[in-house]
Amino acid sequence: MKFAIVGAGAMGCLYGAHLARAGNDVTLIDIRPDVVHAINRDGVRVDGVGGDFHANVAACAPEHAQELADVVSIHADTRGTVAAADLARRIIAQDGYAITFQNGIGNVEALVEALSPERVLGGVSYNSASGSGPGRVTHTVARTTWVGELQHGETRRVNLLRDAFVQADLETSVSDNITGVIWNKFVAACAVNPVAALTGMIGSQFSRDPSADALQDRILDELLAVVRAKGVRLADEDPAGSIKRMCRNATEKPSMLQHVEAGRLTEIDSHNGAVVRLGQALGVPTPYNEAVTLMVKARSARMIGDLKV
Numbered sequence: 356m357k358f359a360i361v362g363a364g365a366m367g368c369l370y371g372a373h374l375a376r377a378g379n380d381v382t383l384i385d386i387r388p389d390v391v392h393a394i395n396r397d398g399v400r401v402d403g404v405g406g407d408f409h410a411n412v413a414a415c416a417p418e419h420a421q422e423l424a425d426v427v428s429i430h431a432d433t434r435g436t437v438a439a440a441d442l443a444r445r446i447i448a449q450d451g452y453a454i455t456f457q458n459g460i461g462n463v464e465a466l467v468e469a470l471s472p473e474r475v476l477g478g479v480s481y482n483s484a485s486g487s488g489p490g491r492v493t494h495t496v497a498r499t500t501w502v503g504e505l506q507h508g509e510t511r512r513v514n515l516l517r518d519a520f521v522q523a524d525l526e527t528s529v530s531d532n533i534t535g536v537i538w539n540k541f542v543a544a545c546a547v548n549p550v551a552a553l554t555g556m557i558g559s560q561f562s563r564d565p566s567a568d569a570l571q572d573r574i575l576d577e578l579l580a581v582v583r584a585k586g587v588r589l590a591d592e593d594p595a596g597s598i599k600r601m602c603r604n605a606t607e608k609p610s611m612l613q614h615v616e617a618g619r620l621t622e623i624d625s626h627n628g629a630v631v632r633l634g635q636a637l638g639v640p641t642p643y644n645e646a647v648t649l650m651v652k653a654r655s656a657r658m659i660g661d662l663k664v
Contacts, residue, residue: 356379356380356425356426356515356516356519357379357380357381357422357423357424357425357426357448358371358374358379358380358381358382358424358425358426358427358428359381359382359384359420359422359424359426359427359428359443359446360374360381360382360383360384360427360428360430361384361385361417361427361428361429361430361431361439361442361443362384362385362429362430362431362432362435362439363383363384363385363387363390363391363394363414363430363489363490364385364430364432364486365484365485365486365492365493366430366456366480366482366484367383367385367428367430367431368383368394368399368401368412368484368486368490368492369401369482369484369492369494370428370430370456370480370525371383371399371410371412372398372399372400372401372408372409372410372412372492373401373405373410373520373523373524373525374519374520374523375399375410375411375412376408376410376523377519377522377523377524379519379523381412381413382412382413382414382415382420382422382424383399383412383413383414383415384414384415384416384417384420384442385414385416386416386417386435387489388416389489390414390489390490391414391415391416392489393488393489393490394412394413394414394489394490395413395414397490398410398411398412398490399412399490399491399492400490400491400492401492401493401494402492402493402494403484403492403493403494403495404494404495404496404497405494405497405524412490417438417442420442420445420446421446422446423446423447423448423449423451424446424447424448424451425448425450425451426451426452426453426454426516427442427443427446427447427451427452427453427454428453428454428455428456428478429443429453429454429455429456429457429462429466430456430457431457432457432622433457433458433459433461433462433622433624433625434620434622434624434625436455436457436461436462436465436466437465437469440453440465440466440468440469440470441469443466443469443470444469444470447470447474451474452470452473452474452475452476452512453466453470453474453475453476454475454476454477454478454502454516455475455477455478456478456479456480456500458540458541458544458610458622458625458626459541459544459622459625459626459629460537460538460541460625460629461625461629462625463475463477463505463534463537467505472505472506475505476502476503476504476505476512476513476516476533477502477503477504477505477533477534477536477537478500478501478502478503478533479500479501479533479536479537479539479540480500480501481496481498481499481500481501481540482494482496482497482498482500482525483495483496483607483610485613495607496607497526498526499526499527499528500520500525500526500527500528501527501528501529501530501533501536502516502517502520502527502528502529502530502533503529503530503531503532503533503536504531504533505533505534508531509529509531513529514529517529530590532588532590534587534588535587535588535589535590536590538582538587538589538590539589539590539591539594541626542575542578542579542582542589542594542598543594543597543598543601544609544626545574545578545626545627545630545644546571546574546575546578546598547571547598547601547602547605547609548609548610548611548612548621548623548626549574549611549623549626549627549647549648549650549651550567550570550571550574550647551608551609551611551612552609552611552612552614552615552621552623552651552654552655553647553650553651553654554567555612555616557605557606557607557608557609557612558601558602558603558604558605558609559602559603559604559605559606561602562599562602562603562605570643570647571598571602573643574627574643574644574647575594575595575598576643577630577634577639577640577641577642577643577644578630578644579594579595580634580639581630581633581634581637581639581641584637584638584639585633585637611623611626611651614655615651615654615655615658616658618658618659618661619655619659620655620659621651621652621655623647623648623651623652623655624648627644627645627647627648627651628648630644631644631645631648
């Protein structure tokens with residue numbers, strides 16, 4: 356299969372390298388010239404839980420992407436979703452489709468608006484990776500990738516995509532409720548990431564702290580009220596219990612805490628900020644989610660400013 360992967364950060368490179376090593380035709384697309392140049396020169400090197408390997412992968416800037424792809428896989432930052440959707444519309448083959456593995460919600464909807472529902476699949480990755488430079492990736496957590504049709508249940512194309520990922524040593528399953536799977540991860544991210552970003556704690560620490568644990572409870576109460584008002588059927592029937600158990604065993608820094616500490620912008624607007632916007636549209640009060648959204652933005656601005664001094 357021919358894959359175009361939009362976003363050559365840690366996750367885009369992780370998936371691109373695995374797929375290329377398995378014999379697929381892969382092009383990584385990124386807006387950063389230094390990243391494109393380094394990948395074309397040196398390929399992608401992966402280390403970590405899945406082993407160490409090198410893959411030669413082509414890379415290009417969005418404006419230079421010309422070849423049509425069977426699958427356009429979106430791993431870009433959520434702030435670039437609209438641009439990624441426009442690019443996908445230009446480079447998808449006649450019988451191809453796009454799939455997003457981005458965090459947050461609204462990304463599937465942006466692709467559907469640009470391409471039509473029939474040309475979009477939903478995806479969720481429970482892998483984690485960190486980058487140490489252009490095309491240099493450490494695979495930190497290896498878990499399941501979920502893929503699924505938005506409307507039609509299990510189809511030949513989604514099974515072929517699953518098989519391609521499995522052959523690339525990426526554990527993958529098909530869900531007949533991919534929207535519920537996406538929302539499950541969204542709820543978990545909204546309940547974990549801002550608490551970590553604001554306290555500096557990982558889950559196993561703030562789950563034992565009464566104040567941080569209580570803050571998470573308030574965030575979760577609002578999240579689940581929005582889910583009910585939206586009419587979303589979550590894939591997990593006990594999301595709060597699952598999140599609490601996950602936090603007690605967590606040993607990794609959540610991505611939002613990593614971004615704040617590194618002086619990088621966070622995706623809080625597509626997480627808890629999205630909860631606030633949905634709550635306003637649905638008539639559900641979300642004061643705790645609004646508060647943590649504002650506080651994460653303020654802390655992020657302070658860290659970015661401190662690092663620039």
